[in-house]
Amino acid sequence: MKKLLTLILALAMVLALVACGNTANNGGTGNNGGSANNGGSADEGGEADLITVGIINNDPNESGYRTANDKDMKETFTEENGYKATFAYSLKNDEQIAAAQKFVQDEVDYLLISAAGTAGWDSVLQDAQDAGIQVILFDRTIDADPSLYVASIVSDxxxxxxxxxxxxxxxxxxxxxxxxxxxxxxxxxxxxxxxxxxxxxxxxxxxxxxxxxxxxxxxxxxxxxxxxxxxxxxxxxxxxxxxxxxxxxxxxxxxxxxxxxxxxxxxxxxxxxxxxxxxxxxxxxxxxxxxxxNPFQASYIDEIIKGLENGQAPAEQVVILEEKGxxxxxxxxxxxxxxxx
Amino acid sequence: MSSVKTSLKEKKGLKGTLLGLVRQQIFIPIAALLLLVLFNLIVDPSFFAISLSENSAGDPVLSGYLITILDNASELAILAIGMTLVTAASGGQDISVGATIAIAGSVVLRVLCGTNSRPETLQAPIIVAFLVCCVVAMLFGAFNGVLVAYFKIQPMVATLILYTAGRSIAAWINNNELPIISEPSFGYFGNFIPGIPVPTPVFIAIACMVVIALALKFTNLGLYSQSVGINPHSSRLNGIDPAFIKFITYVILGLCVAVAGFIKVSRFSTINYSVVAKDIEMDAILAVALGGNALSGGKFNMGASILGAYVIQFLTTTLFKFNVDSSALPAYKAVVVILLVVLSAPVAREKLSNFWKKLAPAKAAKEAN
Known part of the structure; x- marks a missing residue:
């Protein structure tokens, strides 16, 4: 009886994981499939392949602001625009850092981060830099050495x-x-x-x-x-x-x-x-x-990435979004x- | 000498009734309530002022702190009903009620709005939305109930599943959108019905209390859930199915959650999945504890639990009045919990009764001298 129960629970967990993978990746690939492809595209380098981006964001249910932010990201980083995006969501800093580590292992081309907390990011950003991954912060800034990221697009x-x-x-x-x-x-x-x-x-x-x-x-x-x-x-x-x-x-x-x-x-x-x-x-x-x-940072990021792909460094490292009243x-x-x- | 004796006798009589009162379970919430009332009476008697005025729509409404307390405690009182039954039968608590309120509210909005998040007109009658929300909330209650009753998982662990997943499910029901209902009649259930100066949630809460009072009086629900809570094996020998009784209490709690969720979304005609009814499960459990009910199950006193819910809201409103930082509120509630738990622990009880016994002869001796 107990064994059967364990089996059912394990199956349920696997199913849940598969389901999560599908919803989390609007780009169309499952979690594992995505990472395998990412490795491939990184090796092929300069070909007219998709740019792989790992996007770490807060939970889109947090507020209307976050929902709009997430939607904007998903609409910009599509395959039609030349991106293969993988998303990770968490409201917790440590979980976000773990997700960042995974993206570094997967060798994405760009890592986009909206950090839940400001501290603790140095080592994973250093790893990203060593792996040749460009980091762009959006929405929220963090306490890390500015040399560790190429740009930040934040609200003041x-x-x-x-x-x-x-x-x-x-x-x-x-x-x-x-x-x-x-x-x-x-x-x-x-x-x-x-x-x-x-x-x-x-x-x-x-x-x-x-x-x-x-x-x-x-x-x-x-x-x-x-x-x-x-x-x-x-x-x-x-x-x-x-x-x-x-x-x-x-x-x-x-x-x-x-x-x-x-x-x-x-x-x-x-x-x-x-x-x-x-x-x-x-x-x-x-x-x-x-x-x-302003939750609409995706177009700025898009511009910066396109610039970097053509060998141009962004004009300013810190872009402060224009915000009206x-x-x-x-x-x-x-x-x-x-x-x- | 004889006069002293009679006075002693009288004293004993008085003390006896006092002790009897103290031993009554409902004494704890009443004492807490009196303490709060006394505190407010001394600091600012205007706390108890109630005035009849008009709201911006020109309808008469009652206002004042007491009305605010009665109004805002409604959802908690309704939840306390279900939580008391669950506690009594299963000896544990459901910590997913806040998240399932989000689900219930989301369902109401989904039925009323259809696929459009900003409908001009309602897509379905409100009563239909309410009934669907009841069914869904009872299903989620049944899910918890099955885990606890048939799979024998600890209630807190079993309900942890929905506690973590519930708010995401709620968001998913409405495709992550935040629907807003412009139809004013939907707001009546969480605010005022035009022309009636008492907030509607008060009536809804009273209706729930009447229903549960009738159910406890005319069915075996109360007796069975207590006996299952006290000793499931002997209840089984007496022909009660403990698993089914546990299961049914979770379904009843689901119904309470549906009503509370319906009031919550009606208050603002919208929902915010991440903050709606946040931490309300802790307040509901605290209400049960404040009612003097053993959190390990068994005997319960429904009236005391409901009163406990109002005491908690009384405390909250008092703290708001005195401008206490609302992020500090949980700390005050924690103090109450600690006091209750310590006082109800057997060790503390024994010490206390010894203390009383010591005190009594000393007093008598003093008077004799």
């Missing part, structure tokens, strides 16, 4: 925060009483977006933080935080939420208490990430500001369609 979260806070300052309110809803503490987005606001509050007499709380990217927690502020009769006129979901939760609490918000409302609503539905709220005048966090007063339907994710 601090700049995102600064753009948003500057916009808020330009609204010319007499007093800023802000409820600040933070993301998961310690994440790059939280640090960058919090830093800009904290600096401004420290520097100005008329900027006050009524509440500063982490809702961990969760709409429901954000709603409870704002609800608690309303129930205790706190006065506030700005909600600075570090992503769209949390802004949505905050707005739900305001709606319940009949506090007007958005354009011509009593409370200014600010969000980040530019989800499509959030930009629509902006267009409808229910929110005031949404800061972009949208104001409800000026946003158009076209913006929603173009920048909504």
């Amino acid at each position: 979260m601090a700049q995102e925060g600064k753009t948003a806070v500057d916009w808020l300052a330009s609204q010319g309110l007499e007093e800023y009483n802000i409820i600040h809803i933070q993301g998961v503490m310690g994440s790059a987005a939280q640090i960058g977006r919090t830093g800009a606001l904290d600096d401004m509050v420290a520097a100005n007499e008329n900027w006050n933080l009524v509440d500063q709380q982490t809702a961990e990217w969760n709409a429901e927690t954000a709603q409870q935080i704002v609800q608690a502020a309303i129930d205790s009769g706190k006065e506030f006129n700005v909600i600075y939420a570090e992503n769209d979901d949390m802004a949505k939760g905050a707005v739900a609490a305001l709606d319940k208490a009949n506090i007007s918000h958005g354009v011509n409302g009593d409370v200014i609503i600010m969000g980040f990430d530019c989800n499509k539905w959030a930009l629509e709220e902006l267009l409808a005048g229910n929110w005031n500001y949404d800061g972009q966090c 949208f104001d409800a007063a000026t946003i158009t339907q076209e913006d929603v369609d173009t920048y909504g994710i």
Whole structure:
């Protein structure tokens, strides 16, 4: 009985692995098949073969941002564009590093990394360099010697925060009483977006933080935080939420208490990430500001790789993505369609 | 001399009733609740203010901390019902409820939206979506139940499978998209029905409690699950099938998960797979523990578990009110768990009762002098 059970479980695991392999590789090859082919193409070298890339990303279910990022990658690195891409996903740094090691063994041509954590990458990047693999960082930067990677295409979260806070300052309110809803503490987005606001509050007499709380990217927690502020009769006129979901939760609490918000409302609503539905709220005048966090890095990477293949080094090692901030007063339907994710 | 004797007697009577009260299982959550109420009453009595106002749609709504607590504790109270049964029968806990809530919610949205993630109109009646979600959640409950009851895998290990895989399954059901429903009537179930000032989840939670109360009163569910939890072998000798009882409690928990998931997606008319109902399994288990139920199975008190759920939300809301960092919330809950576990350990109980016994003669002697 036990043996039978073990057998069934083992079979189930194998099946699951096969299934995962198929979904993870949109390029059309299974995990093992992919690696064998990779070796072949590396040997053949300069022929008009496919460029093999190993892409290490965070779990696409993490957020709308990540889903858009992953989709963008998959749409760019296709066989039609001359790539053979293999994807590995994890939200954990150590698992990502293990995946990177595997890609190095498979001798991919390029290794693209969106790191979950900033530390611990040096040795595997050194291995990649020794194996002649070019490393390109996207979306997030890491603490490693810049000589270990050829380029990084990243978002400047601090700049995102600064753009948003500057916009808020330009609204010319007499007093800023802000409820600040933070993301998961310690994440790059939280640090960058919090830093800009904290600096401004420290520097100005008329900027006050009524509440500063982490809702961990969760709409429901954000709603409870704002609800608690309303129930205790706190006065506030700005909600600075570090992503769209949390802004949505905050707005739900305001709606319940009949506090007007958005354009011509009593409370200014600010969000980040530019989800499509959030930009629509902006267009409808229910929110005031949404800061972009650009998930579309694939075209930049594509350009750099094509350049490297022709022997040109990238013009700049660090490319900082252009990121906009949208104001409800000026946003158009076209913006929603173009920048909504 | 005689007067002293009578006073002693009275004292004993009073102490006896007090001790009797303390021995009642429901005493633990009530004491915790009273402690929180007292704390808030001293620090800020306005905590208990309830006001009737209008929301932005012009409908009357009740607001205030107490309403917030009742509203937000609804899902947890519903989960506590199922978790109590599972704990009693199988002597373990289901840690996959948060992930299966994500699945249940995802199913609701999938049925309502069809293949379009931003539908103008609903693709199916809401009741159909709810029923499908119930069936799916019960199937996942049955999966856990089969592993625990028939394959005799430790509940926590068996449910670990869905705990890790559930959120990905939820995302997969909707092709990794985040559907949003614009139809306002879908939001009624997680917010307010226009014209009724009490949040709808409160009614749903009460309905669930009534159903489970009736089920426990008119069926053998309670008796059987307790006897299976206390001693499966002797229950078997008495003609109860322990495996089936365990299995059925997981299916019931699946139903609770479906209701909770339905409320969760209705609150915002959308879903975020990675954060929806995050860590709610820990709160549900804590509610059971706070209700004074043995986590190793056996006898249970359903009312105490449900009250435990409200105590947890009371604590959460109190901490939000005092601006305690919400990432520190789990630490406070951990303190509660530690206290409960230590207090319910046999060693601690023995020490405590010895301590009481020592204290009592000392007092009596003092009074006699």
